[in-house]
Structures are given as C-alpha cells and as structure tokens.
Amino acid sequence: MTTNEKLVSLRRLMKENNIIAYYVNTADPHQSEYIAEHYQTRSWLTGFTGSAGYALVTQEEALLWVDGRYFIQAEKEISGTEFKMMKIGNSDYPTIEQWLIRNLNSNDILAMNGELISESFYLKLERLLKPYGILIKTDYQLVEEIWKNRPEKPNAILFTHELQYTGKTAAEKVNLIREKMIQDKAEAALYAGLNDICWLFNIRGGDIANNPVAISYALITLDKAILYIVQNKVVKQVYEHLLENNITIKEYDIVFSDVANLNVSILVLNKEKINHNLFNKIPQSIKIINKQDYPYLIKACLNDVELKNQRNSYIKDSVALTKFIYYIKQNVDSGILNELNVADTLHDLRKEQDLFLDESFSTIAAYGANGAMMHYSATPESYSKIKAESFLLIDSGGHYLDGTTDITRTISCGELTEEQRTDYTLVLKAHLNLARAIFLSGATGYYLDVLARQPLWQYHMDYKSGTGHGVGYLLGVHEGPQRFNMQYANVPLHEGMVITNEPGVYKENKYGIRLENDYVVVKDKKVDADQFMKLDCLSFVPFDRDAIDISLLEKYELDWLNNYQQAVYAKISPFLNEQEKAWLKEETATL
C-alpha cells in the first residue's frame, strides 16, 4: 500500500464516521518516547520514520508536524506523497492547535485513538477547541483498522537489576513512594511510565529496541504494589524477586477494571503519562492529584551506589571511544572505512568492556555531508565511504549493567578548511561555556541552555535540537525530566542528575559537528542560603586537536580545554596500549 492509498482508505473510514479531521501521533499507551513497531501508526501512515512527529488528515489535507531534528529527513521521506511538512517551532507554520481553530467549524469532529494520547493532551485540546464548538472523539482506531500485517505486541522476557547496581531493593523503593503518597494524603498512585515502573520494581525487559523496558502499568496503594504485565514475560527468577518484594503480578489488561473498581478517596497520577482511555475509567468520586510521578523524579537523581556505578560505566565507555578515535586516525588513509564498518568496530570495542549489554541507541556514524542530518542513519542500501578529509560524526552509547552512556565526537579525517576549524571551535566554545557553569540550586536546564547557544548565536548560527537530555540508568538514554532545551520545562537540576551537553553546527550538504559529554549535577559551595551547583564531567574522550583554532578562544576557555584534555589523559591512558597512549599524550598536550 502506498501512502496515498493508505490516505484513501483512512478518508473513507473518516467519511463513514462523520470525522472531519483525524489525528495520528507517535505514541504507545505509556507515552514512551521510543515505541515498539506495533505502535508505529504514524510512521506506517506517513512513511516518515523519525522518532517524533504527528499527522493530521482531513478530506483535503494531509499534514505532518515534525521538529527541527527531522526537517531534512521528513522532506525526503514524504516527497511524492500527499503529506505536507509543518515545521514545529517555525513561525511560518501554524501549530496544530492554530490549524484546527482556523480550519474546523463548530460541530466538526476531530477524532483520534484515546489510548495513545495523554489525559493532559486531551484536556489541553478540549480547552482550546471548546470555545469554537469543535468536538473531540477519542474512541477510534482508524489507522490500526486499515493496517494489514501490523507487527505483534512485543513480548521480551524480564530480568532483575541486582542490588549491587540499584543500591535499594524494590520493597524499599515502594516504601519511598508510600512516604510521598502520605505527604500528599494520597491513598493510591497509578503509573504508566515504563522507565518508572522498571526502576521502581528493579526489573528490566526488552520490549522496545535499545530500551530495556517492559510494557506494563503499576498501581501502588498503602498496602499493595501491583505490576500489570503480560504474564509470560515473568520468568521464575523475576517472579521470585517480585514475590520477595511483596509485589503482586496481574495480567496487563486487568489495570482497566482494577482502576474502574478502585476504592480510594485520593489518587495521585500524572496526566501527562496516563492515557485518556485509562483515565476515563477512574470513578468520578475519586479526587485526583495531578503531579509528576514520584518514581520519575526520584530515579532522576542517582543514589550513591548508582552514581559510583554510572561513573565507572562512563570511564569504560570513554576507553572504547578513545580507542575508536585512535583506530579512525590510523586507518582513515587506507580507504577501507565506511559508515557501517566503523559502527561495527565501535560496537566491538564496547563489547570488550566489562558488563556491556547493548547499545543505548543505534549508533549514528555520519561522514561529511551526512553529519548535517542530526539523526542520520546509514543503511546497507545507502551509506558513505570515509575519505581523508572533512569530519566523521559519531554519536553512540552503551547500556552496561552498571550504567547507560551517550557521547558524540566529531573526528577530523584529514586537512580541514578554515570554515570547518572555525565551526568546530565554536561548537567547543558552546560546549565548554555550559560545562563550566556554576548555578544556583533551582535553576532549570531551560534557564542554562543559552550558555551553550550564545557563542554560536554571536556568529548567527543555531542548532535545531535541544542542547542536552537526561540519561537513565540502564533505562532510557533519553530520560527526563532534566534537560537543556529552549523549550521550557519547570525542572530544576538536582544533585545526582545525569545530563548530556551536545551543541552542534549543521550545514546542509557540507558537514555536521556535534560535541557531547555527559555530566552529573553536583553541589558546589554554599554561601548563606545560596546553594550553588555545578556540572561534574563523566565522559573523558579527547577533543580533536587538529580541529581547534585557539585564536577564537578567550583565555578562560583555553584554560578549560587544557584542563579537560589533561584529565582525559590521566583517566584513560591506564587502559590503553603503548601506541594508543603515545597518540593520546600528543592529542591532549597543552595548547
């Protein structure tokens, strides 16, 4: 079926149901960022394969909203179809809400699958559209209906995350949640977030590629903790672990009837996470406290055991990356390197490290002009050879039993142009000006984001992505709530949060440069009531000496760079062979 044929089928169903506009988002019932193939309705319908975006179809129009990361990719993937790209964050394009208000009339029906939208999204839509009389119907699954050969629901088996890595038992974590519930006078808490549930119960799964999570719900009351999950995922060892921690196991779908029969007076949940259909099951008599899920906030701040492990996993990962850069530098003249085989080499180097499980996301190895596509992915059908010029951008990460990593280096493969060195140095300035930040406790990542962008903005350049995201702990490589981003979120950076710092310059058809280290938020000095915080670096991989133009650095910037390069040598050289060590010594020598 072509995209346009799918649209014909969808529009026929819309007509039969008197639906004027149909909304298709990228989501599973748990509002996961990455989703299993089974839930890829938006990707299937539009042909656009990026990880985010949403479509709206009417009889006349087929619109796809995508964010800056995907402008180039989406344009390619939807070309030749009826879909038109709407650029999110670009004021030449209306937001979907603006579009609906301008184009729909009173009593027109906007429809969607209510299991795939959060209750808060529903409420926001309702608030915006109600004054105009636009009706919202959430009991349709039209794209699912026309999707032949839809992949099955994922069914990976669980494993436990042991105490030596977690620092707290599942029973202890459940009690932490109950303490928070009591503070809020809540008698029950309902969870849909997969990372939250896996963290809470010290379990891991494999239902979503590169995300060791299990599709599930959880309900915590003052005396019960229930995991709703497809039961054949629960192998014996996990079953015993759950039992030991007083966690009841129920079949996945039972959550709907359990919620409908819930007998408490105050329930705490996050309307951003609970889908509209499940929310609708909650008896009207129950009072709802709508707030960020406690596990989401607690797990974002690593405890001492987790942080010690996480630091260790980053050293191992930095060793693999440093060896990889040496390998590229040694072999770039040979003509045998390409985007696919270097990703394999990097995978092999990571596998040599202790406790490695999997990549934390599919490695981005983007050579030359491909680097300008932020989320480029080479395929056996389409990949580039690496030549002795321009940049190779490598964005990759690993899941280890003791942590999850994410790092990007942009490697000069030969002589660079002045423009390339200028841009590399500006990205380095962007990176380090955020990295060296000292900030008052309570500052958000949105508030600090400009420290990275300002050095690039001075040259009228911007990157169409966030500057950084939270990193989970053997969970999502994108895991909030912390982030550095131009989109506001009211999330102060707390002690123990791990966050990336990854500004870039992307020049279409030329090259891309991104420099990413990960940091943990730590306490700095306290002066009177002012607790200052700073970012402590976890990643120790050299910046590319050949790509830096020191005439563009202010004195404090050069000091930062030299200190960092020396720390890389001190921490990583013990794990290298003699040739690698000699190269690293030169690469990190004082500039």
Next chain:
Amino acid sequence: MTTNEKLVSLRRLMKENNIIAYYVNTADPHQSEYIAEHYQTRSWLTGFTGSAGYALVTQEEALLWVDGRYFIQAEKEISGTEFKMMKIGNSDYPTIEQWLIRNLNSNDILAMNGELISESFYLKLERLLKPYGILIKTDYQLVEEIWKNRPEKPNAILFTHELQYTGKTAAEKVNLIREKMIQDKAEAALYAGLNDICWLFNIRGGDIANNPVAISYALITLDKAILYIVQNKVVKQVYEHLLENNITIKEYDIVFSDVANLNVSILVLNKEKINHNLFNKIPQSIKIINKQDYPYLIKACLNDVELKNQRNSYIKDSVALTKFIYYIKQNVDSGILNELNVADTLHDLRKEQDLFLDESFSTIAAYGANGAMMHYSATPESYSKIKAESFLLIDSGGHYLDGTTDITRTISCGELTEEQRTDYTLVLKAHLNLARAIFLSGATGYYLDVLARQPLWQYHMDYKSGTGHGVGYLLGVHEGPQRFNMQYANVPLHEGMVITNEPGVYKENKYGIRLENDYVVVKDKKVDADQFMKLDCLSFVPFDRDAIDISLLEKYELDWLNNYQQAVYAKISPFLNEQEKAWLKEETATL
C-alpha cells in the same frame, strides 16, 4: 492601633465568621503592581511597607511572605509584632499553598476579598486545595472593616496623550483590538489593566503615585468601546477626545451590571487581570477565551513614533544623569551631600529637560551600607550623609511626555577597596554579557537571564531580584510582559520592547552595587528561517572608571566597555558645559 491590636480585631471577626485562615494580598481590583493608598490593606495590617508581599492570619499564626528584595526591610518593619517573615524562593520556607495544605483540615474556611484576587489565582488555589476539602470564601472584606481612617479612593483628573507621541489614535487602537478579536472569533473583550486601558484610549491620569494611570475598566465589542470610570475625572478636553474616538463613558461601578447583562457568545479576557468578583458576574452561557490582553501585548512593542520619542527621552535623561555624576564627583569632598539633597539635585537636573513631567518612581539614593537594601528609601527621619569613600547608588527615572526612563549608576565617592572594585567589575561583566547577547527570535527574558548572573555565580554571588523588567511609555516604569528574570514567563522578546538590565551585588552592612541601562529589542541578521535579535542600548551614562579592575575583564568584555564609553561621549557631550565635557572625556577614555 498597633499591629497586634489589629490582629486581635481581625481574629475576632474571623471567629464570628468561622474563618480559619484569612488571606490579605497587595492588590487593587485591577491587579496593579503599584497601588493607591486606599488599597494598602496588607501594608496597613502588617506594618511592612514594601510594594509586594502577602499575609495569612489564623488564630495561632500571622505570616508574611515577601520576596528577596524585601528580606532586610520586612525583618525590620515587622520586628516586635506577631508577624513572622516567610521568604519566597527560599526552600527553608513553605510556599503559602504548601502551608495551607499542611495546616488546614477538610472543611476549614480560607477567606479573602474576592475583588482583590485575580480569577486565575482563585482557580489555582481551588485546584490545589479542593482535593483536601479546604473551602475558599471570597466575599469578605475583614481588614477593610477594621481599618479606621482609611484613605479615600484616588480621584485625579485625566489628560490626553497626543498623536505626536502615540503614533496612533485611540480609534485606530480600538480597531486593532477588534481585528484580534475577530481572529479569535471573540465578540467582546474585557479589560481591567490600568496601563492597558490608558494606552488603548490615549489617556493618562494620576491615581497611583508615579504611575500616570486612571482607575477604570474597559469593554470592547465589535461596535462599542466603553470606558468605565468615575465621571468627574473626565474633564472637557478628554471628554471630547473620547467622543471623537467613539468611546462611550460610563460610571466605574456600572461594569458589574454591564458584564452581568452581556449578550455575546464568546468573550476574551485575561484571568490574571480580571478579579474574581467581576469574573463571577459573567453569565455562565458565555464562552471564555482566557489569554493575555491584546493591548498588553501590542503596547509592549513600541511603534516607530513611540520608539523615536522614547530614544529621545533617554538621551535627555542620560544628560541629566551624566551632569549629576559630575556634580557628585565635584562635591563629594565638601561634606554637604546627603541622600536627600542629592535626590533633589537630580530632580532639578531632570526638570531642566524638555517635556519632563514627573519621576517614574521615587528616587533611590542609597549611600554605603544603605545600598545593600535594594529598595531603600531615605526619609527626613533617617538618611545618610555622603562621605568621600564607598559607593553612592542612584536608581531613578523620569516620565516625559515622550517616554519613561529608568537607570541606575553606582558612583565611587573616593578611594575604593579591592573588594569593592572587584564587585563593581563583576557587576559590569554581568551587565555587559547580557547587553551584548544575540538571540534567536522567540527567546524569553527568562531564557537569557543567566547571561547576566553567570559572571557573578562564577564567584558564588547572586542578587535577589530580577535582572530586568519592561518599561512602559509614559505609563508603568515596571511594565511587562517582557522581563529578565529567574522566574519563568512565556514571553518572547519582540522587536520594539524596552527592557532594563540591572544586575547587582548587595553586601549587607557594607554596600550595594547596581548597574542599569535600558535596551530596546531590535532585529539583527536573518539567516535562512532564523531571525536573530539583539539589544540596542537607550541609556548613555558613563560607567565609573575608578571602580573598574580591567584585569578581571576578558578581551571581548574590555572591547564592549570601550565601545560603550565612547558612544556615551559622542551622544552626551554635545549637551554638556565645558567642565562637564572635559571630565566626561577623561571618564570615557579607552581603558
């Protein structure tokens, strides 16, 4: 009546009405920032005279929440009373909502005067307290009842703001509003913001000290524009002006019955501005679009005529300030200067400037340790003499028919200590790092605020105030929505917005340093879809050469400073006498 006697009376009334907690805020029915004496219930009750803060009284407790600007002042003013200070933004103190949830029980009554709270504040309280069964009653005026000798409502007469200053007639502005209404499909718009109404109708008043506004409401429909105001404020010339522009005049209180009888289907208003009692009058059948008032947003971006005038008023004001600094430098050794007479001198220098009307706020002249109190005010009973050492901090501004200004300089009165020079230089770094910002269109003042704080945070110092606020145009000297602040507000900085930049260092019992220029947001380069913006300086008054330690400045910072000082000389010297000019030449010479 002492504060404690007032509390006894209030608590007696609370008991009679079964009220467990009574809330007293700082507000008039229009949610004005500065309020007439008549509405100063919080100040009268607590004895704390600062411009912001709110009190909560129970039978056992009397609590006063104040923000960082007022910690020192409030502590002094409430000492010896039952009131306890609660520091806003300090995590050792609960917010008022947290306090209420922790201390009130189900069915307890929290009461307040509903005319003095916004509808959005009411809704927020209701949403937070409802799950706990706490009841909110808004039909009480208990503090007003016990307040003997309460000042009358203000009654200043109106004047018109002429076309040569406004660039648009009132009728044209009303039509602009109607265009926005039609876009939103609204048939009526209700306004309570005094600045908004005065701007919209090109009128000015004098109901609030230093704020040329008139207490009023406005209702705009597609064919009518109504001003609700006490009629004896409308003198003949203003009456004719309103008539000419098709504006109907009705008595102030009539707004309540007009709203109750409003016959439209969609009404647009801002729940942050419309008070709860007035909102309650709106018939249930009317659909409400809740959004920022159009006049509020439109007037924040000066049109070409306004901006040309505003620039001119700043040059005049800068001349007065520069002459003032020269006067201080010449006379500081004489021993005759004090905080009161220098404020008079400054007033006289402003009065010499064309079109000067009034100060835009009461001048802060704070010598030495008094400078550490951000909103210090010298009085005939308590003021300091100025000696030939330390700093004199002068924060002041003027209303001119062609604009409103605000500026702060910290003047070295003699030899400074190394600590003083370091701190002055750090404040200068803070100021200039924000001043030189280039930013993507859409960036908010919250997003950019850290550029000012970061140089101070590197030294573990912070200032307990916003970095900058919007400035009105012959209206409020604090006039939003634009601001530089650590508190988030979703307000992008648009072309034509005027905003202050005023970081500081405040050392209790030692000194205070604040350096404030005002800027207008202008377009910078456009690259593809990226419109970059920058801040164009309006204020041209020299920084204190003797107070700057250039060893603390990076190269780009020194370049900025020298460029600025030279611009000051170029723009201001033509208006100075020979001695002043010679001094300014030296003061601004390249460092």
